[in-house]
Amino acid sequence: MRTTRNVTKPKTASSGAESAAGTEREFATNGGNDISLGCLEGLLGYSLRRAQLAVFQDFLHCMKDFDLRPAQFSVLAIIGANPGLKQSRVSEALGINRANFVALLDELEQRKLARRAAAPGDRRSNALYLTPKGEVFLKEAYQHLIAQHERRLEEALGSTNKQLLLEQLGKLAALS
Amino acid sequence: MRTTRNVTKPKTASSGAESAAGTEREFATNGGNDISLGCLEGLLGYSLRRAQLAVFQDFLHCMKDFDLRPAQFSVLAIIGANPGLKQSRVSEALGINRANFVALLDELEQRKLARRAAAPGDRRSNALYLTPKGEVFLKEAYQHLIAQHERRLEEALGSTNKQLLLEQLGKLAALS
DNA sequence: CGATTTGATTATATTATACAACAATTAACA
DNA sequence: TGTTAATTGTTGTATAATATAATCAAATCG
Numbered sequence: 001m002r003t004t005r006n007v008t009k010p011k012t013a014s015s016g017a018e019s020a021a022g023t024e025r026e027f028a029t030n031g032g033n034d035i036s037l038g039c040l041e042g043l044l045g046y047s048l049r050r051a052q053l054a055v056f057q058d059f060l061h062c063m064k065d066f067d068l069r070p071a072q073f074s075v076l077a078i079i080g081a082n083p084g085l086k087q088s089r090v091s092e093a094l095g096i097n098r099a100n101f102v103a104l105l106d107e108l109e110q111r112k113l114a115r116r117a118a119a120p121g122d123r124r125s126n127a128l129y130l131t132p133k134g135e136v137f138l139k140e141a142y143q144h145l146i147a148q149h150e151r152r153l154e155e156a157l158g159s160t161n162k163q164l165l166l167e168q169l170g171k172l173a174a175l176s
Numbered sequence: 177m178r179t180t181r182n183v184t185k186p187k188t189a190s191s192g193a194e195s196a197a198g199t200e201r202e203f204a205t206n207g208g209n210d211i212s213l214g215c216l217e218g219l220l221g222y223s224l225r226r227a228q229l230a231v232f233q234d235f236l237h238c239m240k241d242f243d244l245r246p247a248q249f250s251v252l253a254i255i256g257a258n259p260g261l262k263q264s265r266v267s268e269a270l271g272i273n274r275a276n277f278v279a280l281l282d283e284l285e286q287r288k289l290a291r292r293a294a295a296p297g298d299r300r301s302n303a304l305y306l307t308p309k310g311e312v313f314l315k316e317a318y319q320h321l322i323a324q325h326e327r328r329l330e331e332a333l334g335s336t337n338k339q340l341l342l343e344q345l346g347k348l349a350a351l352s
Numbered sequence: 353c354g355a356t357t358t359g360a361t362t363a364t365a366t367t368a369t370a371c372a373a374c375a376a377t378t379a380a381c382a
Numbered sequence: 383t384g385t386t387a388a389t390t391g392t393t394g395t396a397t398a399a400t401a402t403a404a405t406c407a408a409a410t411c412g
Binding site for chain 3: 274302
């Protein structure tokens with residue numbers, strides 16, 4: 001609670017509040033608006049994370065009308081490109097825990113975008129397919145992503161070769 | 177439950193399981209081991225995400241002995257580079273919701289790595305500082321990160337210019 | 353002074369992610 | 383062949399990250 005810490009605070013409050021504001025300004029290393037990133041500056045992980053968040057944010061904004069999150073899109077994309085794949089294979093390909101994949105797929109199935117079918121030769125498995133509606137949906141979502149989202153990213157990169165960037169990211173992803 | 181869906185399943189199981197296995201193999205686009213990424217292939221967001229996850233994974237592994245997560249490190253780094261900064265400024269600089277920042281800082285304070293101090297001139301604010309222990313801790317963690325984690329990433333990138341990659345990521349992060 | 357804003361906090365909800373356990377099924381093998 | 387081991391989808395549960403609303407104290411401003 002705030003109250004807990006406030007017990008010790010008023011000691012500074014009653015006496016030297018204004019004077020402290022004057023004197024300590026010289027000592028306080030940062031009273032201004034310039035914030036240094038310190039050692040974060042050169043760390044790839046930090047830049048990577050901030051970039052990923054910004055890109056996902058843009059993705060979400062772009063897919064607002066489709067009500068589609070990145071993970072959902074990735075599932076549709078994999079199923080669309082590899083119809084009949086077993087459930088575990090899809091989750092594995094995306095690095096998604098197969099336990100977590102269940103609810104993800106459940107929602108896509110409820111929205112009639114994907115379906116679980118009996119896998120030939122293995123009654124444990126589900127073979128995954130897009131529904132006709134799902135195929136259309138994926139195609140339209142992808143088109144919109146390319147036209148809006150991806151185009152915006154390429155614009156931001158400017159003259160940078162996007163393909164080169166993808167290769168660099170691929171090298172990093174290969175670490176895991 | 178599994179049982180729920182199994183009610184409808186045996187229809188395929190009892191009769192045409194093996195025959196379906198024969199006929200559908202010709203239609204099933206993917207019975208093999210090669211999984212296509214489909215439209216994910218060229219999407220920056222996807223590669224970005226996979227790379228970020230791999231890098232964070234490596235970070236966690238590297239910081240195992242320090243028991244430090246990326247977000248925690250980033251907080252220590254910002255405070256270390258900008259002692260006396262107000263709490264809201266630190267969270268803002270890192271793009272962390274100030275409500276979520278409370279617990280994050282609480283833990284660092286409990287571990288005696290950072291401390292909330294009275295902010296001169298504003299009794300609402302907390303001025304954040306590293307403790308002496310926190311300074312040593314950050315320095316050692318950073319050194320270890322550079323020597324192990326970051327070195328590994330640079331190795332993975334090969335001849336690629338890391339600085340160039342950082343710039344590209346910066347352009348993407350600037351979108352938000 | 354009163355109204356509004358700001359800073360830190362709590363409570364709460366959602367999403368992502370991880371792991372353990374389980375039942376049904378299949379594979380391995382002695 | 384029959385018992386054991388491994389796989390598949392699932393549930394339950396736990397943790398971390400993130401978002402929002404509400405609260406309270408303190409500062410600011412008209």
